[in-house]
Amino acid sequence: MFINLINPNTSVSMTDCIHQAAKSTSSPQTQLRACHPSEGVASIEGYLDELVAATGVIEQVIEGEKVGCQAHILACFGDPGLDAAREVANVPVIGIAEAAMHTASLLGHKFSIVTTLSRTLPMSEHLVHKYGMTAHCGGVSAVEIAVLELHNPESDAYQRILMACQAAIKDEQADAIVLGCAGMADLTRRLQNALGIPVIDGVSAAVGMAEMLIRCGLTTGKRHAYAAPLLKTYSGWAGNLLNRA
Amino acid sequence: MFINLINPNTSVSMTDCIHQAAKSTSSPQTQLRACHPSEGVASIEGYLDELVAATGVIEQVIEGEKVGCQAHILACFGDPGLDAAREVANVPVIGIAEAAMHTASLLGHKFSIVTTLSRTLPMSEHLVHKYGMTAHCGGVSAVEIAVLELHNPESDAYQRILMACQAAIKDEQADAIVLGCAGMADLTRRLQNALGIPVIDGVSAAVGMAEMLIRCGLTTGKRHAYAAPLLKTYSGWAGNLLNRA
Amino acid sequence: MFINLINPNTSVSMTDCIHQAAKSTSSPQTQLRACHPSEGVASIEGYLDELVAATGVIEQVIEGEKVGCQAHILACFGDPGLDAAREVANVPVIGIAEAAMHTASLLGHKFSIVTTLSRTLPMSEHLVHKYGMTAHCGGVSAVEIAVLELHNPESDAYQRILMACQAAIKDEQADAIVLGCAGMADLTRRLQNALGIPVIDGVSAAVGMAEMLIRCGLTTGKRHAYAAPLLKTYSGWAGNLLNRA
Amino acid sequence: MFINLINPNTSVSMTDCIHQAAKSTSSPQTQLRACHPSEGVASIEGYLDELVAATGVIEQVIEGEKVGCQAHILACFGDPGLDAAREVANVPVIGIAEAAMHTASLLGHKFSIVTTLSRTLPMSEHLVHKYGMTAHCGGVSAVEIAVLELHNPESDAYQRILMACQAAIKDEQADAIVLGCAGMADLTRRLQNALGIPVIDGVSAAVGMAEMLIRCGLTTGKRHAYAAPLLKTYSGWAGNLLNRA
Amino acid sequence: MFINLINPNTSVSMTDCIHQAAKSTSSPQTQLRACHPSEGVASIEGYLDELVAATGVIEQVIEGEKVGCQAHILACFGDPGLDAAREVANVPVIGIAEAAMHTASLLGHKFSIVTTLSRTLPMSEHLVHKYGMTAHCGGVSAVEIAVLELHNPESDAYQRILMACQAAIKDEQADAIVLGCAGMADLTRRLQNALGIPVIDGVSAAVGMAEMLIRCGLTTGKRHAYAAPLLKTYSGWAGNLLNRA
């Protein structure tokens, strides 16, 4: 199985972190194409960043299909460009937010999401509703650490995430924790051991779901919502990307 | 009042159609900047088109702010790039889908949406939910005419839209009709006269709402969801657009 | 444009306050008929008060139509008698609660409502649901000041409302504030300046929306939910009002 | 037990029909005060009629309390004035629509409502949502017979209601039927026998629920939503009614 | 009227407590068959307990039908086995949780549930959703007293329940309290007197609703969801119970 693991931002270290998380839980049969857009923005912390990243996601979906990937994973918790990617791709596309939330709903009555900056809370809440998880999500909270600071020891990321998880367990009766940023993937096991409840990294969950879809011979339905784009002439960045595709 | 009327696609004739609709109902005090992106796609009929258009919307929001516009209108029924535009802009931003739906909810118990191609139905349904109109929307139907064919006499657009509206009145108890494409704006009065119930063109509705916001001194709240983007370096099309802004 | 601005209670000072708010933001083309019922109750703070006020609203809708008003505004946050008024009227009818909530949803992800007495909270919550704003309303809170005490300096209304708004911003992530009583209209700008987020007075918002509807040639759909009342004989107060109409 | 059975319209024959329905199923310990407003309208088929009827309901609630009634029943399917009646009354108040819907939800997975004129469908749909029955109500349909025509043999009411019920069983998988007008009460048993599924008349259901509340010593909570009205001076019809009360 | 009052657990003292509650509020015409399963578990505080209890409920439904009971009541707040019991029974079946919630919704805008152990909160929340009470339920809280400890004076049950009710009134604006365990039935009046708002014991409410259904000649609809079980051969405990039935 050949899976296209797309980091939607341009940060190399983030791509590596995501790649490590995916490798540690993927099937021995699985080969990963870890990648990020050639251009865009180094971290995604707002609607504009998401829009920029989404265009890079399309670039990497097209690249991945050229080399025979059998599934695409969007490894940013906002699932940027997911609908457009499903429309463009011939193989299944999974966002890590949806993968993490669906997984969490298999493990408990309620899950809580812990994410980076509070300015992204409305994005996560929107996805909770979109994916049907309103009744299963006890809450979303932010530790106020920027994405690129997560791996800076001075950010004290582990401790602050741990405290946010503990508050979610107590105040929101969380049965499971969803980590709301791909950059937190390396903390998953440590947090789970400390908390005693499941902690879900969407990257690993998405890889497992992609393997399941590939093994089952399933891909996106292309008759209605995600029918292939109509043939059109694009100009600007989209022309550069799509007209050659 | 100076309003930035953004056609998110690159079709000049569509920009003209939208401009006419806006002019015919706007206040005498209002000046319109009718525009479209410098690059992109000529019509928007899918998620990829929306993504391409959204990047053009940001371009025109920035241009509009430079020349002192007091509100921005996104004149495509998918409201492409609305959240990112609200984040980027300092003045209010209104999508014509949200304007039309909120207006319709003031005029009846239930409204129905009539749009172009059935491949866009899930987009409209998503907006219905996002804007809280689930209980007020009786249904969304498509006449299967592509956007750029609406003004081709051979498409018989008026008759087919009329029939779809009549079916919505009968089968979905529609008290009002929402036209699901900016390119239908020129048919609004004719349809309303034929149907005997209100027919809402989102362009006109959005202009009126923008005038209201300006008169009331209201703009987007910038403390939480739509706080200004963090200062970052973008590369690619986004760098060209945003780093110079 | 000639707009019927109905204060549903019988307090002259409240009618004046509402009139000032409407005049300060309305279009130069707009003429206002500020009025209140000939009989009823001086403030509306419960279901019984609302019922009494609703009958007065119908009286003033009928009066307004006689003199050629092109839209009616119900300037009490409970929108008393809105459905009956839409049924009776030939021109559009807008309640200030719905106007304020729809406006707020254009300006942020979540809005909070600050109102007078906690006994009216269930009324506001009911309207939030009815208008589809459940996911957009972060909460409703009361400052425990009676309507007619708002303008009594001893009530310290501004300070208490300000504190309630600050709590809503912090605890409910409010991007915008909706003032839950027409009698708070004169505090709008002062609160907005102090808070740094949009503060919405429903009276101004409703006037702007009414202007929009009039310019667009839109009125209530009269085919289903709001078809004109059947011809009947009424007795009592209703006979006095309706049989002569 | 002494129950105030209020027909909100002024039709004597309707009061008799309701009285018969209530007597046939009430407990031997129960005494009924069948009444209607002294003034108002002879049938309720719209929002204006409901408003008129609601003021008459308050009159009869006050009269019923004076003579010691232990519960009030509002015997019109729109439950007109229910919230105001709960606020005014010291003993419990039950609307027949809520009684019928709650009862139906005890008897099946889904119920369907069959009512009189389609112009009242939005009212019933609103109550379905208000009472939390959205997921349990398969649909609401109208037989297009005016309330006062139900007992006119030429209206063929039984046959047309029967056919609407049969359609609901087939198309909406109705496990139970709710009759959407107090004037249909006399057809309940005949319809139930013909259909083979439960047919619920809200009058009988409400009487039984009122008996239950009385036996359990339960009445409306008066601390928040339904706290007694504040002491105010009313003028007009409300003054005549309330100032003397 | 002959009502089958089923305590789903095997605790004799609980059966007595339930019997007392039912007798104190039932109609003089009503005869009660108080019973519990011949085998099972002494208290129900989890999903496994519920499953065990549900099989005992079926046993007692069958026994009750044999001796001519006209309605069945499941006197455990989780309503264990309710759907299966409705399928098996020929007469109506009411769970005390549904009876209590429907009753509470007649008495206020919002009710709160106070129950035993927090491990059962998700069960109660699930029932709140299933019965359509999401908007009417202000919250569910637990006093952390096991079911069989409620009547142990050392558990201080009354005081702790009282405090939880007071918190619900203050923090959740509860207009009414629903007691979330049949074993609390004996505290109902005392709590109601202390709190000054209605306190609902589901056992009494269910008996009154059963009396209503019997008087109205209503039973479960048996055409769709609750059609009688298909004739099958069961083995194991089910064979012992059902093949002989």
Add this chain to the structure above:
Amino acid sequence: MFINLINPNTSVSMTDCIHQAAKSTSSPQTQLRACHPSEGVASIEGYLDELVAATGVIEQVIEGEKVGCQAHILACFGDPGLDAAREVANVPVIGIAEAAMHTASLLGHKFSIVTTLSRTLPMSEHLVHKYGMTAHCGGVSAVEIAVLELHNPESDAYQRILMACQAAIKDEQADAIVLGCAGMADLTRRLQNALGIPVIDGVSAAVGMAEMLIRCGLTTGKRHAYAAPLLKTYSGWAGNLLNRA
């Protein structure tokens, strides 16, 4: 990976069918324990059947844990006993209905469920709501073939299921089909090839999800909703099963 594949009914041929489906898509690293309860009922087509099956599920969960299974799959579309199984088990438990629905939501905007007998439709609809899939499920339809008749050539199962799927694609805009019975698993590929949209067999989906959970080191959260059962003495079938466990 060692997965406990539980057929909740006692039909050996069904266990074989499920086993084949699971083997055909599982990972080479996976070993399956295909089993069914020692006692119960041969097919599950109602609430009583589900209750009987649920007790057998618990038996097999306990057996599976004894031999070291790392996940349990409940291979009946009603997911009978899922909550109790999660409470009892130490390793994750997945129902095939939830697995199929979550999978379908990754592949399209809307899915439709095609199941056996219409008497089970309310069960499927309940699960749709419980799993948060209300907005993603276009509808549930039944082919009126009993479970044990699916493999009888005279039932014409393939043709009738195919037609139901085609109707769902046309009438409900299904992007994907969920097969609503484990006994349909052998038709999955043939249907998918004929329909041109994804067809999801919950057995295969659940196995893939179980593999994902095992690889990620995730299991049910045991702090709140699914905390281990309290230590109690059970009698009857439960005593035989649980006291020895």
